[in-house]
Amino acid sequence: xxxxxxxxxxxxxxxxxxxxxxxxxxxxxxxxxxxxxxxxxxxxxxxxxxxxxxxxxxxxxxxxxxxxxxxxxxxxxxxxxxxxxxxxxxxxxxxxxxxxxxxxxxxxxxxxxxxxxxxxxxxxxxxxxxxxxxxxxxxxxxxxxxxxxxxxxxxxxxxxxxxxxxxxxxxxxxxxxxxxxxxxxxxxxxxxxxxxxxxxxxxxxxxxxxxxxxxxxxxxxxxxxxxxxxxxxxxxxxxxxxxxxxxxxxxxxxxxxxxxxxxxxxxxxxxxxxxxxxxxxxxxxxxxxxxxxxxxxxxxxxxxxxxxxxxxxxxxxxxxxxxxxxxxxxxxxxxxxxxxxxxxxxxxxxxxxxxxxxxxxxxxxxxxxxxxxxxxxxxxxxxxxxxxx
Amino acid sequence: xxxxxxxxxxxxxxxxxxxxxxxxxxxxxxxxxxxxxxxxxxxxxxxxxxxxxxxxxxxxxxxxxxxxxxxxxxxxxxxxxxxxxxxxxxxxxxxxxxxxxxxxxxxxxxxxxxxxxxxxxxxxxxxxxxxxxxxxxxxxxxxxxxxxxxxxxxxxxxxxxxxxxxxxxxxxxxxxxxxxxxxxxxxxxxxxxxxxxxxxxxxxxxxxxxxxxxxxxxxxxxxxxxxxxxxxxxxxxxxxxxxxxxxxxxxxxxxxxxxxxxxxxxxxxxxxxxxxxxxxxxxxxxxxxxxxxxxxxxxxxxxxxxxxxxxxxxxxxxxxxxxxxxxxxxxxxxxxxxxxxxxxxxxxxxxxxxxxxxxxxxxxxxxxxxxxxxxxxxx
Numbered sequence: 001x002x003x004x005x006x007x008x009x010x011x012x013x014x015x016x017x018x019x020x021x022x023x024x025x026x027x028x029x030x031x032x033x034x035x036x037x038x039x040x041x042x043x044x045x046x047x048x049x050x051x052x053x054x055x056x057x058x059x060x061x062x063x064x065x066x067x068x069x070x071x072x073x074x075x076x077x078x079x080x081x082x083x084x085x086x087x088x089x090x091x092x093x094x095x096x097x098x099x100x101x102x103x104x105x106x107x108x109x110x111x112x113x114x115x116x117x118x119x120x121x122x123x124x125x126x127x128x129x130x131x132x133x134x135x136x137x138x139x140x141x142x143x144x145x146x147x148x149x150x151x152x153x154x155x156x157x158x159x160x161x162x163x164x165x166x167x168x169x170x171x172x173x174x175x176x177x178x179x180x181x182x183x184x185x186x187x188x189x190x191x192x193x194x195x196x197x198x199x200x201x202x203x204x205x206x207x208x209x210x211x212x213x214x215x216x217x218x219x220x221x222x223x224x225x226x227x228x229x230x231x232x233x234x235x236x237x238x239x240x241x242x243x244x245x246x247x248x249x250x251x252x253x254x255x256x257x258x259x260x261x262x263x264x265x266x267x268x269x270x271x272x273x274x275x276x277x278x279x280x281x282x283x284x285x286x287x288x289x290x291x292x293x294x295x296x297x298x299x300x301x302x303x304x305x306x307x308x309x310x311x312x313x314x315x316x317x318x319x320x321x322x323x324x325x326x327x328x329x330x331x332x333x334x335x336x337x338x339x340x341x342x343x344x345x346x347x348x349x350x351x352x353x354x355x356x357x358x359x360x361x362x363x364x365x366x367x368x369x370x371x372x373x374x375x376x377x378x379x380x381x382x383x384x385x386x387x388x389x
Numbered sequence: 390x391x392x393x394x395x396x397x398x399x400x401x402x403x404x405x406x407x408x409x410x411x412x413x414x415x416x417x418x419x420x421x422x423x424x425x426x427x428x429x430x431x432x433x434x435x436x437x438x439x440x441x442x443x444x445x446x447x448x449x450x451x452x453x454x455x456x457x458x459x460x461x462x463x464x465x466x467x468x469x470x471x472x473x474x475x476x477x478x479x480x481x482x483x484x485x486x487x488x489x490x491x492x493x494x495x496x497x498x499x500x501x502x503x504x505x506x507x508x509x510x511x512x513x514x515x516x517x518x519x520x521x522x523x524x525x526x527x528x529x530x531x532x533x534x535x536x537x538x539x540x541x542x543x544x545x546x547x548x549x550x551x552x553x554x555x556x557x558x559x560x561x562x563x564x565x566x567x568x569x570x571x572x573x574x575x576x577x578x579x580x581x582x583x584x585x586x587x588x589x590x591x592x593x594x595x596x597x598x599x600x601x602x603x604x605x606x607x608x609x610x611x612x613x614x615x616x617x618x619x620x621x622x623x624x625x626x627x628x629x630x631x632x633x634x635x636x637x638x639x640x641x642x643x644x645x646x647x648x649x650x651x652x653x654x655x656x657x658x659x660x661x662x663x664x665x666x667x668x669x670x671x672x673x674x675x676x677x678x679x680x681x682x683x684x685x686x687x688x689x690x691x692x693x694x695x696x697x698x699x700x701x702x703x704x705x706x707x708x709x710x711x712x713x714x715x716x717x718x719x720x721x722x723x724x725x726x727x728x729x730x731x732x733x734x735x736x737x738x739x740x741x742x743x744x745x746x747x748x749x750x751x752x753x754x755x756x757x758x759x760x761x762x763x764x765x766x767x768x
Contacts, residue, residue, distance in 0.1 A: 055648075056646075056648040058576075060448070060576070060578040060581050061448055061578075063581075064448060064580065064581075097519070098519065098549060098550050098553045099553065101519065101520075101523055101550070101553060101554075101557065102523075102553035102554065102556055102557035103557070216425065216430070217427065217430050218430060218433075221434070221437075332450055332607070335450075335452045335607070336452070
């Protein structure tokens with residue numbers, strides 16, 4: 001049985017004159033993501049994208065990959081049938097057999113865009129409904145609240161019997177919103193923040209701070225695994241690993257202990273911004289959530305924010321931990337995030353961190369450090385890992 | 390003339406790719422993946438890439454793959470583990486009469502523990518139908534365990550119907566698939582079929598013996614059978630058999646794509662069936678639409694074992710029924726309702742990508758010789 005994938009576009013159908021840009025970006029993302037699964041023919045008509053596999057193409061995997069591409073409201077598989085009523089009846093029975101066996105109520109919805117087809121839509125629905133009632137004694141018709149909707153579409157070249165629709169990833173196509181750099185540690189929050197912003201069309205670059213020998217190869221590997229998960233949604237990501245132990249040791253040696261975390265985070269902002277600019281990013285993204293830890297109080301955020309000279313997106317700022325965990329389970333990063341490796345933030349935590357810091361004291365404390373020199377050295381030793389979706 | 394190995398459903402030759410990786414892991418990269426140092430990390434990385442290879446082959450997440458010692462352990466872990474975890478929600482299990490002994494004997498044990506097991510019966514060609522599953526599952530059902538491909542006759546079971554049957558019955562049941570014979574031979578999509586647990590094995594696909602895996606869908610909880618130091622997330626603890634695991638991964642990586650290999654196998658199968666069909670007294674026991682790797686047939690009134698040894702003396706290796714239950718009358722063929730004589734004379738040949746049409750020719754000629762020679766004998 002020949003099958004295709006039908007994709008209904010998401011909120012970008014609401015766009016005006018630049019809608020085309022969004023559609024083009026989406027099609028490009030779809031093509032890229034289906035790379036390696038065989039040949040597909042991809043075309044758009046009336047807010048629907050038709051993905052037709054050529055021989056040997058892997059449709060199951062294609063469906064799964066497409067369900068993670070932003071810019072899509074729903075998708076469904078459909079079987080392609082000759083435009084002939086007896087064939088359509090047989091196809092619906094066979095193609096939807098398992099769904100129909102397991103349901104109690106159904107209705108048929110037909111759409112005839114090829115007006116040369118002899119039956120009108122209501123007649124198609126009536127005939128098919130009657131046929132299925134006869135074949136599946138477990139079913140009754142319920143037009144208001146059916147468990148299953150059988151959809152038939154008569155188009156120019158063929159008729160389609162639709163399978164049950166799957167919800168798409170929503171959002172707008174990655175790349176249409178520009179590019180931003182996510183600061184990623186390996187915890188639960190940052191992958192969720194990355195995913196959330198990719199959903200709004202941002203292409204991602206990642207910055208990870210590693211502190212060997214205090215942190216292990218495994219901690220860095222964990223971040224790679226996390227980004228691989230995020231890239232299933234966000235597409236390709238370039239990850240920059242920054243050796244950070246030297247800066248941390250300097251801060252520890254020369255600054256007051258209770259300001260350690262804040263000064264460290266300010267360095268992270270500065271280094272990230274430098275990398276972001278080099279990579280043509282226009283914003284930073286962090287996984288901060290207000291009040292979650294000492295470094296994420298409003299006063300602390302004021303201090304870290306002052307170190308960055310570009311917009312900082314904090315999509316999780318108003319979310320509870322449990323809400324964040326829900327998303328991390330949904331995007332399958334949770335199980336990786338909870339692997340217990342030390343990361344650069346947990347190595348040197350002060351006993352009593354300042355929760356209401358004042359910027360002025362921090363600036364004074366930083367006087368003891370050769371900020372530019374330390375950052376420069378850091379940037380010279382950055383390592384690039386390419387994460388491919 | 391070299392040997393002809395037509396017993397690939399029993400086990401396979403380890404492919405070069407796997408063998409050389411195993412050697413390297415045994416002699417160079419021998420660290421314990423739980424060790425914190427770099428030697429351990431390197432071994433862990435190799436193990437992880439094997440896990441990734443297998444996971445992406447199945448289109449699932451690597452953390453859903455748990456390594457075991459093989460198909461039997463995976464089946465035991467899945468079925469006992471699921472039954473014991475679900476005990477409070479019901480006591481009914483659905484399976485088929487043609488499962489592998491590592492499923493059926495677990496079921497027997499569970500029956501002793503008070504579970505009630507429904508065994509679906511195949512028709513005379515070894516097939517099971519979706520309607521049977523829908524009829525068998527009820528709200529007290531806590532597990533449906535079904536093989537994807539039968540090891541003796543190669544019939545393909547309708548596993549695509551199971552998750553719908555479970556939800557239609559409003560049953561909490563978990564769904565286990567014994568995919569040992571299907572893995573690497575048919576595309577399987579556990580996510581699409583809503584499979585909760587799935588057993589696979591390495592040595593059926595040119596990997597080493599002694600390693601297999603259980604796929605456990607995220608969010609599914611089963612009770613472990615062994616307790617230890619936390620490996621495989623405590624579902625299957627014990628220091629991992631890293632060399633074997635890496636060999637398993639290499640074997641999966643070396644698999645040709647399904648459409649190429651299936652085409653080849655269909656050719657071999659059709660040719661072999663045609664040649665067998667030309668011999669009087671040969672009856673094919675596998676259904677028409679069986680997995681093309683397997684052909685089960687009965688050869689007149691010649692006892693299977695006699696023919697097997699005759700072929701073996703000519704370096705042609707086939708199997709009588711399943712290698713796992715040597716000597717006994719096949720319960721699979723019995724449940725298909727075949728006559729005693731047909732069962733007693735049944736042989737199974739099973740192909741791999743290392744067989745070709747000439748092998749079939751030699752096999753058929755030798756089989757014919759055997760039929761003449763053996764029927765001449767007094768017994």
